[in-house]
Amino acid sequence: MQMQENFSLKPYNTFGVDAKARYFTEVHSTEELIEALNYSKTSTLPLLFLGGGSNILLTKDFDGLAIQLDLKGIHEDFISENEVLVTAKSGENWHEFVMFCLNKNYGGLENLSLIPGNVGTSPMQNIGAYGTEIKDTFVSCTVLNLENLQLETFNLEQCRFGYRDSVFKQEGKGKYVILEVTLNYKKSPIQ
Structure with a gap:
């Protein structure tokens, strides 16, 4: 799992709002998702799950962990x-x-x-x-x-x-x- 800090969520929401997440990761497997969830729990970070970005309107930066669910197949x-x-x-x-x-x-x-x-x-x-x-x-x-x-x-x-x-x-x-x-x-x- 690759964790990024101060990450722009602009490409992850269809409104193109340039809000930033304190932490961001893309998960490609259930194991990576569990790893990210454990990280957020140990660091007491709120979670934001991102899918296709069409049903979310970001109004400010997110002070937590944003997880892009990129499970494919x-x-x-x-x-x-x-x-x-x-x-x-x-x-x-x-x-x-x-x-x-x-x-x-x-x-x-x-x-x-x-x-x-x-x-x-x-x-x-x-x-x-x-x-x-x-x-x-x-x-x-x-x-x-x-x-x-x-x-x-x-x-x-x-x-x-x-x-x-x-x-x-x-x-x-x-x-x-x-x-x-x-x-x-x-x-x-x-x-």
Whole structure:
């Protein structure tokens, strides 16, 4: 893990605000994330998690540790000839993930293309557009419990999705970091 001090967050927020973080690190694995969390705990630093930067407005410098979640990877598990589970790490760009699925003829979330942000934030607010929401194909998400640093899995029911809402915006707020999301797609026949 590489720690940087007095780091500009301008490239990490879509408004381009040049606020600075006292400390900053990009994490590329769960192990690096745990290392950063342990550092913040020992140094008693407040935390700021950054995804795609589209749902944050920085108004001043941050006197703590900003963690950019840059977990990457997409994995496919074929259930049948016409059905596939696709798991994407939280740092994958949402639109690029939707395009990956469309290019493979996986149908279900095509209405959600062009939504800004990363895969990891999609369950937080049950993103949606044009009558489709992530809950429509959601299977599960793997999270890191920030209290005990253990991995947990939340299924569709446990996420308690509502209109632009989930357990992660309610009683789970600030308690978990979403590491990956698994969705169920139907494979469309090639026309």
